[in-house]
Amino acid sequence: MIVKHIKHFETNKLKHQVVAISIFVGFVVMSFCWGLSYFEGVFEKWSPIILGSFVAFMTSVILKVWAVKGEFEHSKAVYSHQIFEIASATLPYLRTGLNEKSAGEVARILIKNIDAMAVALTNLTTILAFSGAGEDHHQAGGLILTEATKEVLKYNEARVLKSKKEIGCPVSNCPLSAAIAVPLELRNKVAGALKFYYSDKEELTESRITFTEGLAKLLSTQLELSEIDRQEGLACKAELKALQAQINPHFLFNTLNTIASLCRTDSKKARKLIIQFADFFRKSLERDSDLVTLEEEIDYLNTYLLLEEARFGKNLQILEDVDKEVLGIKIPFLIIQPLVENAIKHGGTLWGHIKVKIAAKIYNSEVIIQVCDNGKGISEKNLSKILSPGFGKGTGIGLSNVNERLKSLYGEEYALEVTSTKNKETKVVIHIPITGENDED
Numbered sequence: 001m002i003v004k005h006i007k008h009f010e011t012n013k014l015k016h017q018v019v020a021i022s023i024f025v026g027f028v029v030m031s032f033c034w035g036l037s038y039f040e041g042v043f044e045k046w047s048p049i050i051l052g053s054f055v056a057f058m059t060s061v062i063l064k065v066w067a068v069k070g071e072f073e074h075s076k077a078v079y080s081h082q083i084f085e086i087a088s089a090t091l092p093y094l095r096t097g098l099n100e101k102s103a104g105e106v107a108r109i110l111i112k113n114i115d116a117m118a119v120a121l122t123n124l125t126t127i128l129a130f131s132g133a134g135e136d137h138h139q140a141g142g143l144i145l146t147e148a149t150k151e152v153l154k155y156n157e158a159r160v161l162k163s164k165k166e167i168g169c170p171v172s173n174c175p176l177s178a179a180i181a182v183p184l185e186l187r188n189k190v191a192g193a194l195k196f197y198y199s200d201k202e203e204l205t206e207s208r209i210t211f212t213e214g215l216a217k218l219l220s221t222q223l224e225l226s227e228i229d230r231q232e233g234l235a236c237k238a239e240l241k242a243l244q245a246q247i248n249p250h251f252l253f254n255t256l257n258t259i260a261s262l263c264r265t266d267s268k269k270a271r272k273l274i275i276q277f278a279d280f281f282r283k284s285l286e287r288d289s290d291l292v293t294l295e296e297e298i299d300y301l302n303t304y305l306l307l308e309e310a311r312f313g314k315n316l317q318i319l320e321d322v323d324k325e326v327l328g329i330k331i332p333f334l335i336i337q338p339l340v341e342n343a344i345k346h347g348g349t350l351w352g353h354i355k356v357k358i359a360a361k362i363y364n365s366e367v368i369i370q371v372c373d374n375g376k377g378i379s380e381k382n383l384s385k386i387l388s389p390g391f392g393k394g395t396g397i398g399l400s401n402v403n404e405r406l407k408s409l410y411g412e413e414y415a416l417e418v419t420s421t422k423n424k425e426t427k428v429v430i431h432i433p434i435t436g437e438n439d440e441d
Contacts, residue, residue, distance in 0.1 A: 086113050087218040094222035098184070098192055100140065103128035106219070114211075116196035118176060121184075123192045124153055132197065137171045149181055152193045158182040158213060162201040178204050182216040186223045194219065258311045269310070276306050290409075294360060294367070295327035301337050301358070308344055315352050316344065321359040329367050331432050332409060338402050339371040339428050347373025347426070362434070369430040378420040386418055399428065406430065 089109045093102040103121040107129035110119045118132030122144055130138045144150060146168040148159045161167050161179040169176060176197040184192040194216045198204065255277055262270035280303045292300075298320075309316050340356060348354035355374040360367060378386060387403045403416040410433055417429040 086110060086215060087222070089113075090219065091222055091225075094219060095225055098123055098128065098186075098223055100128050104131075104140065107131035114196065117199055118197040120195040120197070121192060122149065122153075122195075124190065128192070133175050134169070134171075134197070137174065138169070138176075146181075148179075149193055149195065152181045152183050153190050156183050156185070156190050158209070160204050160209065162204065167197075175199055177201065180204060180209055180212045182212050184216055184223060185220040191220075191223060255307045255311065258307075262310070273307065273310050276303055279303055280307060290332055291330040292333045293327065294322070294329050294331050294369075297331060297333065297336055298322060298327070300334075301340060304337055305340070312344075312354060315348075315354060317353070317355045319355070319357040321357065321361075323361045326360045326362055326367055329362075329432070329434060331367065331369075331430075332405055335402055335405070335430065336369060336371065339399070339430075342399060343371055343373035343375070343426070343428075347375035349374060365434050367430075367432040367434060369432070370427060372425050372427045374425055377422040377424060377426055378418070379422075383418065383420055387416060 086109060090106045093105040093109075096102050098121075107119045107121055108131050110116075111131040116132065118130065118134050118138065120130045120138065121128050125143060127138075127140050127142050127144060129140050144153075146161075146166075148161050148166055148168070151157070152159050159181045161181065164174065164177050167174075167176060167179055176199070178198040178201040179195055180198075181193055181195045183190045184194055194212065196208070196212055198208075255273075259270050259273050259277065262273065280300070305318055309318070336358065340358065343356045344354055347356060353374075357370070357372045359370045359372075362368070387400050399416060399418065406414050406416060414431050414433065417431075418426070419429075420426040
């Protein structure tokens with residue numbers, strides 16, 4: 001970002017001061033020594049006093065320069081600390097994006113923590129927030145009128161406004177006579193502007209300009225985080241929709257065939273299954289949120305199991321062991337049903353008897369969910385690849401998809417645990433951390 005009307009910063013001025021004073025002092029000392037060489041007899045008595053005075057003068061000048069430098073370094077440290085304190089306070093709001101609500105909160109935080117008379121935030125067209133002196137006529141919600149602000153947004157460059165005319169306020173008694181306007185960025189493009197107002201152009205120091213620019217960069221970083229959050233939310237919704245669309249077609253066809261056959265032998269039961277079938281798919285498709293209570297997930301699962309039991313009859317045995325205190329905990333939607341479907345598909349003895357156990361309990365601040373079957377098990381070779389994306393057959397949701405969702409929501413340490421004993425069982429374990437978000441609303 002380029003700051004118009006400003007040619008030098010504090011550090012450059014300090015360097016120029018040091019160089020100029022050094023040259024001046026060196027020239028005076030050289031001249032004095034040269035004079036003494038011609039008038040040694042005359043000034044022999046006074047030369048120590050005069051030389052001492054020059055040395056004292058030079059020493060005081062050097063100390064003054066270093067004092068100014070130390071003061072400047074201290075100011076930089078104070079400004080840096082101030083920027084990070086403000087960034088910490090504004091982060092929860094800007095993580096939601098740049099809008100009227102978040103901008104209003106940020107403006108109120110800024111006006112309490114900086115020495116400006118007023119603060120304003122805009123997007124590309126509208127004044128989102130204004131706080132401080134002049135609130136009676138500088139109101140949020142209106143279109144951007146100041147040409148300088150429009151230039152900030154158009155050219156992605158900071159502007160220093162040194163007069164009321166440049167600010168463009170039509171109110172004659174407005175106390176705001178100077179301002180610093182800097183762009184806010186998102187994805188390397190201008191997303192809005194941050195403006196600090198002052199009562200006099202003399203307050204537009206290089207330190208304040210640098211501070212405003214640094215703060216704008218940090219606020220822009222927070223906007224980047226809000227965009228990442230938004231994209232992650234969209235990805236989660238898209239992933240959920242994709243999962244909902246992947247309900248195994250084989251299950252669909254088999255259930256329809258079961259209902260069709262029952263229409264000839266038991267029309268009453270067939271009618272009941274059609275209603276349950278419709279309810280199952282309605283529940284699977286209407287979800288917009290990725291989180292549901294465990295009770296809702298179990299209810300959805302039981303609807304699915306009613307359809308499977310109609311197909312397998314007595315050959316399918318389902319055991320449920322779910323603690324009551326777990327039912328209100330929120331878990332990802334469509335996280336248990338795919339595991340049970342997988343257990344029914346691959347479980348079972350040589351005689352066709354399928355036994356699936358579903359258990360859920362709380363242990364060490366986690367919800368532990370287990371799905372076990374009595375199948376032939378998974379070979380050691382395949383066990384190491386079972387959670388790899390794309391592994392396995394069929395068009396159902398699969399273990400890998402559930403595993404990737406868990407890792408995406410909670411971290412790598414919450415991946416599925418799969419164990420298997422040949423010709424005895426396969427067990428899949430889910431760990432869900434209990435946080436404030438898990439509590440029932």
